[in-house]
Amino acid sequence: MSASNVSGRYQPIAVVGAACRLPGGITDLDGLWQALEEGRDLVGEAPAERFDATRFIDTSMPRTGKSYTAAGGFLADVASFDAEYFGITPREAAQMDPQHRLLLELAAEALDNAAIAPRTLAGSNTAVYVGICDASYGGLQFMSPRSVNAYTMVGAASSLAANRLSHCLDLRGPSMAIDTACSSSLVALDRACRTLWDGTSRTALAAGANVLLSPYHFVGFSQASMLSKRGRCAAFSADADGFVRAEGGGLVVLKRLSDARADGDRVHGVILGSGSNCDGHTAGVSLPNPEAQEDLLRGVYEQAGIQPDELVYLEAHGTGTLVGDPAECRAIGRALGTRRQTGVLPIGSVKSNLGHLEPASGIAGLLKALLVLRHGTAPASLHSQPANPDIDFAGLNLAPVANPLPLPATSRPVVGVNSFGFGGANAHVIVGAEPAVPDAAGAAEETMAAARPVLVSARTPQALREAVSCMAERLARTEPDQFYDLAYTATRRRGAHRHRAVVIAEGPAGGDLPGRTGRRGAGRRNRGGARAARRGGR
Template sequence: MSTDELGPIAIIGSACRFAGGINSPNGLLKLLRKPRDVQALIPKNRFAASGFFHAGGQYHGHTNVKSAYVLDQDPAVFDASFFDIKPVEAQALDPQQRLLLEVVYEGLESAGIALENIRGTDTGVYVGQMSSDYEILQLRDSQSLPNYHTLGTQRAILANRISHFFDWTGPSISIDTTCSSNLIAIHFAAQALRCGEARQAVACGTNLLLGPEHFIGYSKLMMLSPEGKSKMWDEGANGYACGEGVAAIVLKTLRNAIQDGDRIECVLRATGVNQDGCTKSITMPSPQAQAALIQDTYRKAGLDLHKSEDRCQYFEAHGTGTRFGDSVEAEAIQSAFFSPPAQISGAGLPNDMQSPPLYVGSKNVEVPTSTIPWPVMKPGQLVRRASVNSFGVGGTNAHAIVENYPFSTTANDIEHTSGIPASILFSAASEKSLNALLESYKHYLEEHPMINVHDLGATLMNHRSLLRHRAVFTASSTTELRALIEHRLEQAAPFIDAVTSRPSRMLAIFTGQGAQYARMGAELLLKSPFSRKVFDTLDSYLSELSPEETPSWPLTTELLTDGIPQSRRVYGPVFEPIGNCP
């Protein structure tokens, strides 16, 4: 059965950390729209790169690289208490475990999933990784290994730690196929969803460069670019560049995402995995295997590569940054989409590193060197389609077909009524975190003044985790809400401290009849379509009573009547039914 018959997979949430201060998908999008080089010298809080540098990359115990793409965030910083981890255990945790916990939590926020709504579910976790520098660092001195070293550094625990904290009972698997680990993790997460092993899944990827060993080992194999720059499909390609990153995406089947009313970021139409087999060496890629994988993935998606409308408009190449590896990939792409392949210089010539610059047939493929608009779509064509390649150094290849989802799935039943205030609830695990959260929202509202406060209130109430420390505001506009937040921060007023571990209980309040006055509740009736609908429904119920019990006046009429004696709100037979309507 094809994946098209089983149904696509929806990506409903995402989060990331990348070099250049990128802490969110929006930050990554800004970087892609206005590219800048985020390469930096390897910082000293990783290791003293200058002490391990030698221009000869194969010099014993040295590397010919001093630069990389590293996170701005200090990997040692971690909010252990938020994740219920003891300080002594947190010290032994691989920073990859720490960052994965944070990024997965942010991914769930992006998906609008509160922790309390997903605990105990069969959610699956798939983590791709290719290095374990923290384990190597600790093993340098085996006499002083921390008590939690094993649990803190074993690769299997990367996925298991996430499942444990979030209380998920679905598959929990760490995967290492080197460079293709992350896309392989996505593939297996999608497979688990399609076969029913999990109703939702989180696919993650992580790589941190904490010591020199990784650089030294790959320098000996002459795989790294001495400049620390990956020059894909370039005449000066001389190796790949090392980089750090942590990312997570939240997945459901498209059917379940639509049913649940999730916001769909994009759709995985199909994924595929294969192996290069027995090439001349274990690191030598196979253009035949790569091309076959692309073709097989499109076949599983129910797409015909012979039809131009079924092909992708954008292809994300793996891009080894080596002249041989890039030429093989270019040949495979050309062969898969436009067989027979066009001439590609250098293909199949591993010993000829001085061949002319690589190129793909210009009639079929454009290789952009700067940001360009998406190709013009044909009339009636709604789907934007992209292909993604990813290859492991040992020959494990992955391919994915990604599409936009051009339809809305979120139910917008929130009232957009001017003048009626909305309740906005903010919560955090500590007062310090709550202050930081309010500060960030203050700036966000200043930059986005057109946000509807009712939408914001509904999102924070229904799609964010309810944590212990809370602050509640009532406002009719973003300007009013921002002013209230600013005042609260200036006054340093105490927050609500709620012990969320106790089960919620219902509180019934009996206020008596209370004071009545003319047009009490009229503004709500006039400005809130939902309230008007409720009163109209109640009026219809009253009209169904027996003739002797049916009131001679509609509820809405009495609510809107102004002045005394015109209004009969002060009379028991009138105000008692009205007072009980809500």
């Protein structure tokens, strides 16, 4: 295992901003939680415009050169991109990998969510780590040499998945793409945490992205019998027959907890420990090593000073493969489950809802973990019953969450997030709720009573109208004691853009936002501006 956080030496890492784009039209954490709470299965069929299914897919029987499934978790739109907002010409944008475009949008949205104006990071030592492994877009361009131009090499390079974010935001810290297959984004998160612990950077962006553009990967995984013929990620189930591919991405903004508190940031959750290692030599390069996974888990929890009984839930990798699930459960059970005195360890997998986002799967698991802590409930892991007879759940003291499970009341709830790649790279992260801080409500009562401005800004008049509407909806759901935070964040901590509307009020029902606009400041993309307004306060 690589050097991890040693108890007493490193402080928790705060997740201060988050953004996601996931199958089923999910565009934020609230949307993800709604899908999980409702138990929605978001796996569908490949959109017709992706590739010619009649040429590459044959669901009737396994055939050479064909995939036996086109099932997957797909985004509604991977083509649209507001290039002007990011200072990119349309010609250059056309050559950019859609994964890179997605990451730029996620960075803008996550900073909005963190209430960090991008200009405040310009020139800083902010780091960027991105988990990514698919280079299909560049390969598809090279199949038609006449489409190759001066922007092709830059647009297709995997390094640009991270470097493009650093370039756009003028970030001067470490910036790199990480490819460890399906554990890529959780390894990227681990690297980001170490950069903060080392003091190399004060802020870090950690992300993962995956877009399914090519039919050849479907063919290849089918020939290896890795994909589910049923089109379901049935993790921990007797019906498990492989994984289902999925696309999307997520990005989190990280700071040391002390820095986040000094900056007045909202904290989604804290990272208490992380680590990564490799399986070493196995019977096959794509086969997991449960002993190595167990070693990683033991090391991360011991070095973080967290006991197995403190875990209230563990978000497993849980792909639904015949080899992977039993190996992972064996590692979790031996390292954590059998050492508990407080009952079975609940486990689940977000892949049962979304499909397997491959290099971005770890970040999806992290976002689910944050939501489990926020809502105090572990949502059902779909398709987990009947239980896989090759997994000794009772002996390992594990239990798949087949129905929504309220978490036990505890002073320090802890959730684990597990991930591994088919080349042997394993990663694990421990997530907890923000530690309690002294109640400052009394000290702020006097300042909260005064009238405050609420500012909404956007890049175009049309976007401003949409943003104003969303802010009005947000205000309608705001309690009076939440108004100060919302007004402060909207007015002082968001980036101020060219078109603006403002109202002065003493509470959420104190005035109507006007439709007037100004002409100052930077731009904001249409969709992101509306999302920023919808989220409201810190």
